[in-house]
Every structure is written in structure tokens, then in C-alpha cells.
Amino acid sequence: MTDADIDAAVEGAHIPSLLVAIAHLTGNADHLRDFDRPVYEFFGDGQGNLPPEQQARARSLAAEEMRAHRDRGAKLPPRPPEAAIRACMDFIAGADIPEPYVPFLTEELALDGPEARELRVAIDAPAAAKADFPVVVIGAGMSGLLMGLSLVQAGLPFTIVEANADVGGTWLANQYPGVRVDTPNHLYSYSFADDHAWPKLYSTGDVLHGYFAKVADSHGLREHIRFNTRVEAATWDAAASVWRVRLSSGETLTARAVVSAVGQLNVPKYPELPGVGDFAGPAFHSARWDHGVNLTGKRVAVIGTGASAFQFVPEIAGDVGHLSVFQRTPPWLGPTPDYHDAVPAATQWLIDHVPFYANWWRFWLFWMLTDGILGAVTRDAEWSGEGAISAVNDELRQALTGYIASQVEDRPDLLSKLIPAYPPGAKRMLRDNGVWIGALKRPNVDLIDEPVARIVPEGVELASGRVVGADVLIYGTGFHASDFLVPMTVTGEGGRDLHATWDGDARAYLGMTMPGFPNFFTIYGPNTNIVVNGSIIFFSECSVTYILGALKLLIEADAKAMTPKQDVHDAFNTRVDAANAEMAWGSPGVSSWYKSKSGRVSQNWPFALVDYWNATRAPDPADFELR
Numbered sequence: 001m002t003d004a005d006i007d008a009a010v011e012g013a014h015i016p017s018l019l020v021a022i023a024h025l026t027g028n029a030d031h032l033r034d035f036d037r038p039v040y041e042f043f044g045d046g047q048g049n050l051p052p053e054q055q056a057r058a059r060s061l062a063a064e065e066m067r068a069h070r071d072r073g074a075k076l077p078p079r080p081p082e083a084a085i086r087a088c089m090d091f092i093a094g095a096d097i098p099e100p101y102v103p104f105l106t107e108e109l110a111l112d113g114p115e116a117r118e119l120r121v122a123i124d125a126p127a128a129a130k131a132d133f134p135v136v137v138i139g140a141g142m143s144g145l146l147m148g149l150s151l152v153q154a155g156l157p158f159t160i161v162e163a164n165a166d167v168g169g170t171w172l173a174n175q176y177p178g179v180r181v182d183t184p185n186h187l188y189s190y191s192f193a194d195d196h197a198w199p200k201l202y203s204t205g206d207v208l209h210g211y212f213a214k215v216a217d218s219h220g221l222r223e224h225i226r227f228n229t230r231v232e233a234a235t236w237d238a239a240a241s242v243w244r245v246r247l248s249s250g251e252t253l254t255a256r257a258v259v260s261a262v263g264q265l266n267v268p269k270y271p272e273l274p275g276v277g278d279f280a281g282p283a284f285h286s287a288r289w290d291h292g293v294n295l296t297g298k299r300v301a302v303i304g305t306g307a308s309a310f311q312f313v314p315e316i317a318g319d320v321g322h323l324s325v326f327q328r329t330p331p332w333l334g335p336t337p338d339y340h341d342a343v344p345a346a347t348q349w350l351i352d353h354v355p356f357y358a359n360w361w362r363f364w365l366f367w368m369l370t371d372g373i374l375g376a377v378t379r380d381a382e383w384s385g386e387g388a389i390s391a392v393n394d395e396l397r398q399a400l401t402g403y404i405a406s407q408v409e410d411r412p413d414l415l416s417k418l419i420p421a422y423p424p425g426a427k428r429m430l431r432d433n434g435v436w437i438g439a440l441k442r443p444n445v446d447l448i449d450e451p452v453a454r455i456v457p458e459g460v461e462l463a464s465g466r467v468v469g470a471d472v473l474i475y476g477t478g479f480h481a482s483d484f485l486v487p488m489t490v491t492g493e494g495g496r497d498l499h500a501t502w503d504g505d506a507r508a509y510l511g512m513t514m515p516g517f518p519n520f521f522t523i524y525g526p527n528t529n530i531v532v533n534g535s536i537i538f539f540s541e542c543s544v545t546y547i548l549g550a551l552k553l554l555i556e557a558d559a560k561a562m563t564p565k566q567d568v569h570d571a572f573n574t575r576v577d578a579a580n581a582e583m584a585w586g587s588p589g590v591s592s593w594y595k596s597k598s599g600r601v602s603q604n605w606p607f608a609l610v611d612y613w614n615a616t617r618a619p620d621p622a623d624f625e626l627r
């Protein structure tokens, strides 16, 4: 830590994180009284609008304390008192954090170190009882690995069945050009295994795959995984109180519990258009990208303008001869100028050298993407304006409309095609740094918003009868998100079939358990997707904690089976449906992958993150029938 290092680092610091991290160097938060509390704006720079004079003062104070810390031999004073930590939380959030959030955020802040965040649920039972409780986990993606490593910690035998040849799930399957995460990476990481060495603020798919592979290796998970194997059917054997899990290899595993971690976005969806399959040239889905097909100089047609197409279109636009992008509904774009940026050197230096800077920065990312934004996507019954669901949602709409308009001042013909008619938040908003519209403005790119009638051997036929010729066809048409757990067959008590029970409208209690399907759990199951707030890894961590708590209940009570009570399950789903109807994504008339065929929102969690955290600390035995 030379003085020059320190000075360079504070220049590039996130000022609110820097200011609160000082508390750990001094042992108190008294200095915060000398600064205005940050005030954040929609899509601001995140520095909290502190006046330049205060920012300069913050930097010099931090530099001074860092030098003093170094000169003391880098010994930290005792941890600041709880009141000081609380003052830091309120300061960095720019708000008095409501009391119910404090325990939840305190855990997220992890001042006791990453070990304390590990998902340990100790099961108090003799080794023989644990050995007699084999678990099958389906899928070795982000959630399945998490389940696996917590089963290692709990000391239960388990097998993970993985259809692919490697771990990583979505980050293995999606290898289209430009694939990357759209949640800040210092948040999109396990709470206990953030190696803080992300090269980019939003990493590309290969880096994410490497991260999950590293977690699998460092926790010895690969030896538990059956690769290249599918679960075809899981059947509850009531006489033996076990699941019989039939694999594509022909083998049948016996398990006391089954945990599905297959996610919501793993089965590619091709459009329901006549002629799909008739195209004469190469055709593939974004999640099955055919890297053997050379696009250079070709006429390429892309169907869809969702999150996947949004990422690969700018990557291929410069190589192809001509690109026709078929859009049914435009996406809202969230301004993110640093979306493709490397982690700045100053940020990395501060993460590496300043105690707790990383924790606070993650905390800030967490808070900014947490429940604060829910208000902007919640319906106001009094509101009657078009294209928005409340005054604040309309304010967001105006800001986002202005943002899109600013990018097409030179191409006014594109403006009406690019402004969504639906309220912000009704579909996934996409992080944008300008490359999408930049690609659409290229002379070799057409954005076609006339409806597609059918696919024909020579290209794409429009409703008008015009055929747009193409050499290669790429489907960016998403996934069968609401068809949870297809194509597996799951048969529960009394021979009841899970898909028949759901009848196209998947429901679960807290997204994890279903009446009639004992000891069967789903991670990222029905109604656990989040649209605007937070990282899905957080949700998986909550689910795994809860599921492990359920296994603990079963084993410690020496019970054979647990299923949620039907009335508990139904009441929960009634609450979920009522709340989803109040959210932007519940807007009638807006189609999205968040809804089932019946139009019910079967994917999304409509409540606050803190509500899921509270609900999943441990299962309440009163919610279950334990036998």
C-alpha cells in the first residue's frame, strides 16, 4: 500500500462504500455525520449525488485513514458497535432501513466472514441415520451445486444427476456470442464463495461457467455427479417411503428425498409458427448455438428480441452480410453504460486491500437491486394513464422513453418500433450500453416488426405475404418456462402425476413443496423468479437453507415423509396470485414467459426479498404433514 496506490484507488472509489468502510478502520461511524446522506436516482451514477466538495473530502479522509491503518501494521480496531454498523447501513442505503430488513441485511453483509455465510444446517442424528438418507439432486447448475455442497456439509449421501457433460447449467447451455450475466457480478455470486476476482462487472458466460466449475471442484462435488444422464421418471414408492428415480442410463436410484434443480429456463422454445422445421438452411436456437455454422457474409434471420437476442445480435451484426431481426414486442432498456466494462483497477484494489470495502460494495449492490425498486412496478388502483400502472411507473416510462429516443435522433424511423406499449417491469428490462440500437442502425440490419406468418424453405414469410430471404435462421424465442420439470414424469402418492396435477399451471408452497409429493423439493420452482429485484442466487440460497431444514426435520423426527398441507399450499398460492395481479408483470394483455398458458403468473415472486428470506429460514412443522 504505497501512498500513490491509495491515492489512485480512492479516486476511483464508490464513495458511499468507501465512507462506510472507514468505520472499520476507525472503529466508529462518527465521520458520517459530516456528510450528506446519499440520494440515489433511477439510473444515476450510484455516487449518491454527494456534492463535489464532500466527495473530495471523503476521498482525502479515506486516504488518511488507510495510511494510518497501514502505518499501524494493518491492525484493525475492535469491530464497530452495532449502532455504528446500523448507521453505516442507513447511510449507504440512503434511507432509514426498515427494522424487518435489518437481520436479513446483516446476514447479507457477512461481517463475520464468508465462512459464517456458508449454508450450514446441522443435522443432529447418528451417522447411521444420515447414511440411511440418500438424496437425489436433479441438475448441476447454480442451484444443484449449491444443494450438493450443503448436503456435503450436512453429511448426507447424495447423487446429482446431470443431463450435460459438465456442470454450470444455463452457463454451459447458452454459448451464444455475447452471453453474459445482467446482474452485477459481485452480487451474482454465492454469498460464501465470491472470489472477488471477477474480470468484468458483468461477466461473460465462459467466466461464469469457470466460477461454477471452480465451486464444484473446490467442494469435491464432481465425484457425486452422474454426467450425460437424465432423470426420466421419479416415482414415490409408498410402501418403502422412498423415491425410485429412473435414469436414462437404465439404472434406478433409490432416494429418501429428491431435489429438482433444473430451473425454469432450460428447455428451448421454438415459435408456434407454421413451417418451423421447413427452413432449407441451418437453423438453431440461441441456447443450442451451432458454432459450426459460419455466419460471415450470410443473410441471417433472427426471430425474437428478448434477453438472448439482445445480447447476440450486436455480436454478429458486423460479421453477417445482412441481418433481419424479427420483433414482436420491443424490450425496455435499462441504461447501464458500464455493462461491458472491466472491473476498474481502483475497485479491484479497494476490494483486495481495504477491509470490508467488498462487503459494503456488495451490500450496496444488494440494496439497490432489492425491494426499493418494487414500488416502481406496483399498480396504483387510482392510476388511469396509458402504458404505465402508477405515477412512479410512468415517471420510469418517461425516463426510459427519453433514453431510447436519445439513441435514435439520427434514425427517427426506428423510434416508434422501439418504444414498448406495455408498462416498464411487465417484461424483463434489458441492460443496455447502446450496442443494441447501434446494431439495429447498421446499414446491413433491418428491424422488422410486421408479424411473422410462417417459416418457409427460403426464409421468413410475413403476414403481408412478403418473404424475407435468409441463409441461416436463429431462434431467440426463449424457453418453456412455465412447463416446470418437463419432460420428466413425477408420480407421487396414490399414483398422482405432477404435471396432471398442475394442469399447465405449476404451483408449489414457497416454490418448493407440493401436496401429495412427499420429500420432493424444487429449487427455482413455481413463483420464485424475480423480475427487478436482486440476484437469483440469493433465492437459491434461501431455498437450499429451507430444504435442508426440511431434511433435518425428517431425519431428527425419524419421519418417513413430509408434504405441505393442502390448505397451507392453497392459501399461499392465493396470496401469491393476488399480489402478482398488482405487479407490472401481472398486467393483463402482456404476454411473457412469466405467465402460464392460462395467463396466470406462475413464475414470479411478487413479494419482497426479505419476505422470502423470512419464510425460508426453516420450515414450520405446522405447515406439513409429517408421517
Ligand code: NAP
Pocket: 180, 181, 182, 183, 265, 271, 272, 273, 286, 303, 304, 305, 306, 307, 308, 309, 311, 326, 327, 328, 329, 428, 452, 476, 477, 478, 479, 591, 592, 593
Ligand atoms: P424471451 O425473453 O422469452 O424472448 C423470446 C423472444 O422471442 C421475445 O422477443 C418474443 O416476443 C419472441 N418470439 C417468440 N415467439 C415469437 C413469434 N412467433 N414471432 C415473433 N417473435 C416471437 O427469451 P430469452 O431472450 O431467451 O430470455 C429468457 C430469459 O432468460 C430472460 O428474460 C432472462 O431472465 C434470461 N436471460 C438472461 C440473460 C442475462 O442475464 N443476461 C440473457 C439471456 C436470457 P414476445 O416478447 O412478443 O413474446
